[in-house]
Structure formats: C-alpha cells, structure tokens
Amino acid sequence: MEDAATAEISRAQLWQWVRHATPIEDGTAVTLQTMRDEAQSVLAEIRRETGDVAFDAGHYGRAAELLDRLTASLEFEPFLTLLAYEDID
Numbered sequence: 001m002e003d004a005a006t007a008e009i010s011r012a013q014l015w016q017w018v019r020h021a022t023p024i025e026d027g028t029a030v031t032l033q034t035m036r037d038e039a040q041s042v043l044a045e046i047r048r049e050t051g052d053v054a055f056d057a058g059h060y061g062r063a064a065e066l067l068d069r070l071t072a073s074l075e076f077e078p079f080l081t082l083l084a085y086e087d088i089d
Helices: 002-020 032-050 052-057 060-072 080-088
Strands: none
Touching: 002 032, 002 060, 002 080, 032 052, 032 060, 052 060, 060 080
C-alpha cells in the first residue's frame, strides 16, 4: 500500500509540473516532452542494468506507458491504481 501511495503522490506532482511548466533547478521548464525524454532515458538505463529478459519481465515499458497516459491527460485522473488494475487482472 505504501508503494501505491508513493506512486500516486509522484505522478500527481508530475502531472501538475507538466500542466504549469514548472521550472526545475537549472531553470528548464517541465513539459510533456521533457518528461517523455527523461522517461526514455531512465528506461534505457534500467534495461542496461537489468538486461532485456528482466526488463521485459518487470513490465517497465507498460509502467512507462501508463505514466505517460496519466501525465498527458488533460484531466487529472483520480487514481492511478484504477487504471493499473487493468494490467493486474
């Protein structure tokens, strides 16, 4: 449950940062494109560290797709877990 709460808080903050083009430490505004670029960078790093088989088994790509969908949405989705349940069932 704690992991779900952390994920909810993190994605809500990211959604808000994108909506308001919040500047980060170096002054760069957080946009949907900067979020997507960073997500791809992190995914590539995880793949390098885990290898292809573990990466695919860990469903990192699907998690990134879900995060992108939630962050790109014009309307704030109340719960990430409701969308994630589609993948669990």
